[in-house]
Amino acid sequence: MNEFVGRALLRREDAHLLRGEARFIDDVPEPDGTLHLGFVLSPHAHARILEVDTAAAAALPGIQAVLTGADIAAHVQPIVAEVEIEGYRRHGRDVVARDLVRFVGEAVAVVVAEDPYVAQDAIELVEVSYEPLAASIDMEATTAADAPRVHEAVPGNLVFEGRFATEGFDEAFAAAPHVLKERFKSGRVGGVPLEPRGCLAVPEPGGALTFYTSTQIPHMLRTAVAKYIGCPESRLRVVVPEVGGGFGTKAQIYPEEFVTAALARHFRRPVKWIQDRREELITDIHSRDHIYEVEVAFDGEGLVQALRSRVRTNAGAYSTLPFGCTLETTGGARMIVGPYRITNYAYVAQAVVTHTGPVGAYRGVAQPSCYMAIEGMMDRIARHLDIDPAEVRLRNMVPTAELPWTNVVGVRYDTGSYQESLRAAMEAIDYEGFRAGQPADRLVDGKYRGIGICSFTEVSGTGAPGWRARGLVRLPGFDTGLVRVEPSGEVTAFVSHAHAGQGHYTTFAQVVADALGVDFADVTIIEGDTAAVPYGTGTFASRSAVTGGGALIRAATKVRDKMRRIAAHILEAAVEDVVFEAGRAHVAGVEGHGVDMRRIAETAYAMNELTLPEGEDFGLEETDFYDPPLVTMANASHIARVAVDAEDGRVEIEAYAVVHDCGRLINPMIVDGQIHGGVAQGIGEALMEEFVYDDEGQIQNATLLDYLLPTAEDIPDITLGHIESPTIDAVGGFKGVGEGGVIGAVPAVLNAVGDALSGLGIEIATKPLRPSLLAGEIRKVRDGSAS
Amino acid sequence: MIEKLDITLIVNGRERHARVEPRRLLADVLRHELGLKGTHIGCEHGVCGACTVLLDGRSARSCLHFAVAVDGAEITTVEGLGGGDELTPIQQAFHRNHALQCGYCTPGMLVTVQEFLAREPDPDDAAIRRALSNNICRCTGYANIVAAVREAARALREAGT
Numbered sequence: 049m050n051e052f053v054g055r056a057l058l059r060r061e062d063a064h065l066l067r068g069e070a071r072f073i074d075d076v077p078e079p080d081g082t083l084h085l086g087f088v089l090s091p092h093a094h095a096r097i098l099e100v101d102t103a104a105a106a107a108l109p110g111i112q113a114v115l116t117g118a119d120i121a122a123h124v125q126p127i128v129a130e131v132e133i134e135g136y137r138r139h140g141r142d143v144v145a146r147d148l149v150r151f152v153g154e155a156v157a158v159v160v161a162e163d164p165y166v167a168q169d170a171i172e173l174v175e176v177s178y179e180p181l182a183a184s185i186d187m188e189a190t191t192a193a194d195a196p197r198v199h200e201a202v203p204g205n206l207v208f209e210g211r212f213a214t215e216g217f218d219e220a221f222a223a224a225p226h227v228l229k230e231r232f233k234s235g236r237v238g239g240v241p242l243e244p245r246g247c248l249a250v251p252e253p254g255g256a257l258t259f260y261t262s263t264q265i266p267h268m269l270r271t272a273v274a275k276y277i278g279c280p281e282s283r284l285r286v287v288v289p290e291v292g293g294g295f296g297t298k299a300q301i302y303p304e305e306f307v308t309a310a311l312a313r314h315f316r317r318p319v320k321w322i323q324d325r326r327e328e329l330i331t332d333i334h335s336r337d338h339i340y341e342v343e344v345a346f347d348g349e350g351l352v353q354a355l356r357s358r359v360r361t362n363a364g365a366y367s368t369l370p371f372g373c374t375l376e377t378t379g380g381a382r383m384i385v386g387p388y389r390i391t392n393y394a395y396v397a398q399a400v401v402t403h404t405g406p407v408g409a410y411r412g413v414a415q416p417s418c419y420m421a422i423e424g425m426m427d428r429i430a431r432h433l434d435i436d437p438a439e440v441r442l443r444n445m446v447p448t449a450e451l452p453w454t455n456v457v458g459v460r461y462d463t464g465s466y467q468e469s470l471r472a473a474m475e476a477i478d479y480e481g482f483r484a485g486q487p488a489d490r491l492v493d494g495k496y497r498g499i500g501i502c503s504f505t506e507v508s509g510t511g512a513p514g515w516r517a518r519g520l521v522r523l524p525g526f527d528t529g530l531v532r533v534e535p536s537g538e539v540t541a542f543v544s545h546a547h548a549g550q551g552h553y554t555t556f557a558q559v560v561a562d563a564l565g566v567d568f569a570d571v572t573i574i575e576g577d578t579a580a581v582p583y584g585t586g587t588f589a590s591r592s593a594v595t596g597g598g599a600l601i602r603a604a605t606k607v608r609d610k611m612r613r614i615a616a617h618i619l620e621a622a623v624e625d626v627v628f629e630a631g632r633a634h635v636a637g638v639e640g641h642g643v644d645m646r647r648i649a650e651t652a653y654a655m656n657e658l659t660l661p662e663g664e665d666f667g668l669e670e671t672d673f674y675d676p677p678l679v680t681m682a683n684a685s686h687i688a689r690v691a692v693d694a695e696d697g698r699v700e701i702e703a704y705a706v707v708h709d710c711g712r713l714i715n716p717m718i719v720d721g722q723i724h725g726g727v728a729q730g731i732g733e734a735l736m737e738e739f740v741y742d743d744e745g746q747i748q749n750a751t752l753l754d755y756l757l758p759t760a761e762d763i764p765d766i767t768l769g770h771i772e773s774p775t776i777d778a779v780g781g782f783k784g785v786g787e788g789g790v791i792g793a794v795p796a797v798l799n800a801v802g803d804a805l806s807g808l809g810i811e812i813a814t815k816p817l818r819p820s821l822l823a824g825e826i827r828k829v830r831d832g833s834a835s
Numbered sequence: 836m837i838e839k840l841d842i843t844l845i846v847n848g849r850e851r852h853a854r855v856e857p858r859r860l861l862a863d864v865l866r867h868e869l870g871l872k873g874t875h876i877g878c879e880h881g882v883c884g885a886c887t888v889l890l891d892g893r894s895a896r897s898c899l900h901f902a903v904a905v906d907g908a909e910i911t912t913v914e915g916l917g918g919g920d921e922l923t924p925i926q927q928a929f930h931r932n933h934a935l936q937c938g939y940c941t942p943g944m945l946v947t948v949q950e951f952l953a954r955e956p957d958p959d960d961a962a963i964r965r966a967l968s969n970n971i972c973r974c975t976g977y978a979n980i981v982a983a984v985r986e987a988a989r990a991l992r993e994a995g996t
């Protein structure tokens with residue numbers, strides 16, 4: 049039955065958010081006697097801690113304690129990312145530094161206060177003496193022989209290296225008539241959710257702990273916190289309040305979470321920590337600090353014969369939990385082939401440690417950067433051969449007729465619409481019309497105007513085999529659904545996800561309603577509480593529709609089977625003859641001979657005169673797990689049209705089109721919202737966002753005045769289209785959509801600017817494209833040609 | 836110990852009293868002393884707009900004001916926008932247009948839009964985008980917020996005539 053899936057139902061979660069009644073982490077009621085933490089952060093990128101003098105801070109009225117790294121070590125074990133992949137070097141991290149600090153912002157002491165303002169006062173009074181040491185900041189220089197070492201356990205600062213080559217690669221490469229080469233540099237950005245992080249740990253009677261935290265991964269977080277603070281996992285309950293945006297930034301397990309939970313147990317008092325924006329910007333995970341050196345060999349038709357890449361990602365100072373520091377590296381190297389039929393491929397993928405903040409899994413992970421490289425090369429091939437860039441892509445794409453297709457690194461593309469989505473996006477933005485009117489110098493009405501494409505595959509719904517392939521040995525892949533029909537006939541469904549704005553209460557209810565054949569209004573979704581919901585992996589990497597939707601469908605199907613057996617028993621009919629329609633079961637073809645859901649439920653709960661079939665258990669609830677295959681591959685094409693101001697270098701996006709294919713749509717309104725939001729983040733990443741470190745490792749822009757986020761005036765209207773190619777490899781037909789917006793927008797905008805400036809011979813191989821950068825490039829060319 | 840001062844604020848039409856340190860931010864007083872958690876804090880340096888409230892009828896960033904400095908002022912927070920059980924026309928438009936995802940920016944957006952539409956009842960899209968440009972939303976990409984404001988403006992005009 050397909051009554052609710054596919055409909056743009058309005059969200060259930062809105063009313064309390066609109067009234068200001070929603071409870072985010074800083075809104076969770078604080079029990080009496082709550083202690084407030086403040087972290088003293090290192091001002092040095094690399095230094096030895098000589099002494100931490102806590103006396104003045106500890107003497108402040110309202111201070112409960114001031115703790116150093118050594119004090120905290122008594123309560124929290126050093127954390128170690130569980131990456132097992134050839135070429136990876138393990139290293140640990142004290143959650144509060146003891147001997148060495150390795151990035152600006154690393155915590156060196158913790159103050160515990162009766163009031164958050166007093167905690168801030170105390171932070172100022174903690175005197176730390178450091179011996180500053182030379183730091184490795186630049187990700188290329190960090191592997192030089194004389195570069196300062198970040199970790200003893202990581203010689204040469206090379207924390208991971210992986211290599212891959214297809215058989216006969218060198219011959220295939222050498223045989224191609226054309227070769228182009230480019231070095232792409234992708235700037236460092238972050239998710240920067242509008243709500244900073246925070247947590248509140250509340251001791252419960254009998255030694256248990258309730259831990260409220262703003263996370264996307266409650267179950268994995270619980271396992272890790274229990275392990276590192278030495279608390280029985282069964283006594284730790286993780287509860288996720290409303291979360292004000294995650295984007296992967298909150299799919300990490302951070303030092304402050306261990307410290308807060310451990311200190312609540314130690315002091316036997318509630319302990320709370322709320323992050324401020326500066327801490328968010330300098331200590332939350334960053335991403336995308338990558339370099340791609342790409343060589344592409346192709347024939348006279350623009351068909352790629354072989355691709356070679358050297359991928360280097362900046363892993364920051366420490367490997368993080370739960371993904372380690374190799375997710376971007378393996379991702380960038382493995383995903384770069386995108387929707388193209390590239391069969392000869394070789395890569396060297398390296399992650400290097402530096403004295404900069406830790407990195408992790410920001411929305412899109414490596415895909416915006418690796419597609420910046422491959423999509424940039426598609427445009428270069430086009431310019432080199434004087435073929436239209438869209439045509440070069442269409443020629444290289446795997447045609448739908450050839451799906452399923454396994455790509456060069458072994459990832460299966462089951463269904464998709466690579467050429468179709470590109471053609472549809474071209475139509476939506478009138479690509480041909482724009483090209484027809486475009487002069488060779490690209491100068492129209494005083495501005496350089498160009499158009500740029502990004503066609504890509506989007507990894508979603510990764511299952512355990514997908515994580516294993518990338519060395520994450522202890523990351524589950526499955527999620528869990530528990531579906532219960534209550535005695536009233538209403539439905540409660542529990543799912544092991546945790547939303548941060550994605551509308552799960554609405555979309556999962558649509559899925560369950562259809563799977564059970566009941567009304568959407570009768571289904572309630574519960575998630576984000578480890579005491580209520582069975583174990584699962586959580587919400588990141590575009591997975592909830594695939595893994596949560598799949599698990600709920602499987603559990604609901606079991607419940608439905610049971611209801612059918614009970615109905616057959618009541619109706620004295622054969623089980624196969626019972627059908628469900630509009631919340632009622634009846635014998636096929638005999639609509640009058642039926643029984644409603646409520647009566648079936650009452651029977652299951654022994655609340656009426658009827659009996660259950662022989663051997664049937666009481667109750668109406670089932671749990672099921674769903675571990676999708678390696679990955680579920682969505683796809684899309686984005687096309688941006690831009691105008692670049694010749695004088696000030698500002699880029700205006702004049703039109704933007706997306707045609708996306710995430711398989712079966714659960715709620716088109718919510719899917720569109722995901723794409724809009726992602727595109728905005730991608731535009732920010734392409735044009736303005738970047739964390740800038742100076743040579744000493746200081747972040748130059750640790751406020752929102754200086755780290756620019758796009759505003760309503762920076763984002764154009766977006767023309768959106770959908771193609772639905774349901775996956776045949778995963779339950780439900782859904783593919784993920786959470787990351788596609790940002791993935792496509794970064795390369796599309798860069799390529800549009802590249803097209804606009806192609807008449808000047810300027811190649812775009814870096815981001816962000818700040819006005820000053822572009823104005824400088826344009827001036828250089830103009831001055832050069834004038835002289 | 837820093838000396839505390841007594842202040843009075845008219846919040847959402849009700850007189851409220853608090854005894855606060857002079858350094859206490861208006862946002863913190865609203866949230867933690869008066870229990871109005873709908874006003875959110877995203878940056879505490881005046882950029883994001885999540886903390887926007889109406890201060891004597893004008894939109895203001897409650898993270899940039901000390902509570903003692905606005906002693907006696909009239910303040911409207913998101914909790915004071917609505918008419919009881921019903922959502923306001925602006926809130927309804929946000930709901931119908933999917934103009935919120937995580938909802939963290941939403942209270943500040945609503946307050947900003949309320950002031951804007953009172954001043955400019957029939958804005959074009961460019962004016963809407965300009966009016967929203969001091970409030971950051973990291974989730975929606977703004978398109979649906981712009982659509983919501985457009986729809987709310989129409990609804991308010993029609994209700995007014």
Ligand code: FES
Binds near residue numbers: 879881882883884898
């Ligand atoms: S919290 Fe006040 S403007 Fe950001």
Ligand code: FES
Binds near residue numbers: 242935939941975
């Ligand atoms: S809805 Fe999340 S910041 Fe606007």
